[in-house]
Amino acid sequence: MSRPNKADRRRENARREFAGKAWTAIVLGVMFLVVAPLFMRSPMTAMLAIALRPAGWTALAIGTALLALHYVLRRISASSPVEQAPPQRAIKSQDTKAAAVTAPQQTPSAPWPQATQQWSPAALASIEWRRFEAICEAFYAQAGLATRSQSHGADGGVDIWPQSKHMSAPRIVQCKHWLGKPVGVKEMREFRGVMASHQLQSGTYVTSSTFTADATAFAKANGIQLQDGAALLKLIGQRTPEQQAALLAVAYEGEYWKPTCASCGIKTVERERKRDGGKFWGCSNYPRCKTHFAMRSA
Template sequence: MWSLIITFFVVIAVIDVLVKGVKKAAKPTRRNTAKRKARPQRTATAKSSDHQALKKAFTPNAHTNAPALTPHRKGVAIHWTTTFLRALEWKRYEEICMEYLRIKNCMAEVTCIGADGGIDIRIKNPEGKVFAVAQCKAWSRPIGVNLIRELYGVMAAEKVKHGIFLTTSEYTPAALAFAKGKNLLLIDSDELIALINGLDDTNKKRLGDIATQGDYTTPTCVRCDTKMVRRTAKTGKNAGNEFWGCVNYPKCRIVMNIKQQ
């Protein structure tokens, strides 16, 4: 009998402890649930704001009736042309793209420079979080689908929702087809010209001054950050062909093709 009574009270005590433990565990769970519910709302707002910032940055304004002034007149709000844009060396093109983003209140920074003069840019929101990756290539040949796939892969790897590709040329049909339906924005030379010419005169002048400062057509060595020089291949299958070579050769062997205008 006594053993049954003792067992009964022990069971009651254990149940009481378990109930109290459940109650204590339940309280923070409710608080955590409230926090989890609050986060998506802030994130959704932030994502919407980021999307609007990009949409605003890459939507042309109506300032398209500016006179066709020569780009070489420093201090004048030039009317940009595709020919002028394609004449820019890769680094100057990068500076123009970066400055355009700043004009549009985008926090952008260069994170990588490729051997071909292509650059990677990360665009951050006011909280400092990267919400878009961009790549710029001052190429004369069309951008193929492989480069767009690579950009999309970077977006996935870094868990970034938006991707932007800017070029002085155009895109192949396969590249355009791949980007369709995705958060990929492909800006070709004509579209970038429309965006720049859509700026007010003050900002167009600002970009024009940056573009035409000093030598803006001779490419810069991606390794040494110095202007390259024209050289002629003396041997091999390219013998007789001209190319851009680094002034620090043979210490630096970076070369670039000469653009075909």
Template sequence: MARSKRQERRRERARRQLAGKGWTAVLVGLLLLLVVPIFLRGPMLAGLGAALRPAGWAALAIGAVLLALHHVTDRAAKANRASEADSASASRARTEPVLDTGTASPPSPRQGASSHAATTWSAAVFAEIEWRRFEAVCEALYAQAGFATRSQSHGADGGVDIWLQSQHSDQPRIVQCKHWQNRPVGVKELREFLGVMTSHGLKSGTYVTSSRFSSDAIAFAKANRIHIQDGEALLKLIGQRTPAQQAALLEVAYEGEYWRPTCASCGTKMVERPSAKNDGSFWGCANYPRCRGKTIPKARA
């Protein structure tokens, strides 16, 4: 990995040098064609100016070729980075294997979920998928935009679900994803996220939810440079992608048992268990009691 990064830095320096030489050649050509003749107006010097014109045109041609080569190599490098980011995002989005404990109810599609994956994007997709699939969709969406992404499927994340790195900036960006359906994200959640931003020395961040933000949360976000995206804004952003990219995002959303929640502590798919307090049920970790991750009420799954 380190060797690959060093090679990429060397290639980047070579591309910058190529662009620098191209612009230098263009500048020399313009000087010979436009500036030098101004100072060579005398009868004896006019011939010298005429003799320099072919050299000026040659310099312009060389500069144009070098700049064209830089443009081609730069576009190829960007396409390669985007492809690597897509591959890394798809790899991280894979679900963990399901463990059979023999004590829980067999998996069954969540109530209200369709038996077939949707073919187009809508708010119903967010309602059908679990939180880990939602985060994977967000990460894949940023990867399509050209960001290098980094995340973890489970465990303590320090308040950061996705790390973003742009090729145009050395400053990383952080994203927090909240897969909520029936309640808005409030000031409390954004204040906690602001604390995470501060702890990492960042002046801005992005908060994404499948739900919506309260009016107080929107005002708080504007005052603290937190870029917020609710479910409607996220769908609009997805709608701006190409049909092929939208289809790829749907594949990420409906990968595996998309309707079964993932245990945030160990990454295992959760199982439905009967509740001892009422006639309902809840989602619990399949590794219980080895893993004592938080349970999820069935109605919220």
């Protein structure tokens, strides 16, 4: 239902005022013709009541005529068609909505890693950590394993729980999307503690980077299977072209370059430092959440 515009409201107010004056005239006519004779019984007041009769009939006639005219105008206004908005405006509104739906994703002002057409170290480097975890989970799913993961919040050191009836024992997977920094023995000890808390003897640690020699030795002695970026790319290369393309689609889904806040599970936004104007990624829930990431260049 459309709301009345200002002109309609002004006309309605004028009609109400018109009707009010009509009823006022009718009331005056009734008072002069009926009420006054009831109280004017003395000879002098009776003569005054008789003198008021013409004025009473006149007021009654005017009020009745005005009231009739008011109802006629009201019927005409009610039966007139409602003014429709011009078609061009409606089409423009629809076009605006369509443009909002099909608008391209917002990209940062700083350069960002471009999507690649095939699997390579550059492909792993171009995505954010959440897309890396999604790739690993999709990789296990292609192998016929049921997977369980947690997109954000405290995960207890476990990113993926692969499950299969053919597995002799439960297994957990930790994913670390690091660039230019190897995973060290400290991370291996932490992961071994997670395995112990779940009473597990084996686990898998996957990274887009590499592992230090100490981390490799610790993992070998504690039942931790390691997969660095090169090993992961080799395994992906053994999949069919269709499976590789499907994993690549997972990698570049949505705003693949924009980091996800690990605490809130939402995409970060581009922010600027006040002291030097430098760009960085900050959580959308700031200041409640102060998670931030450095902005990588292409």
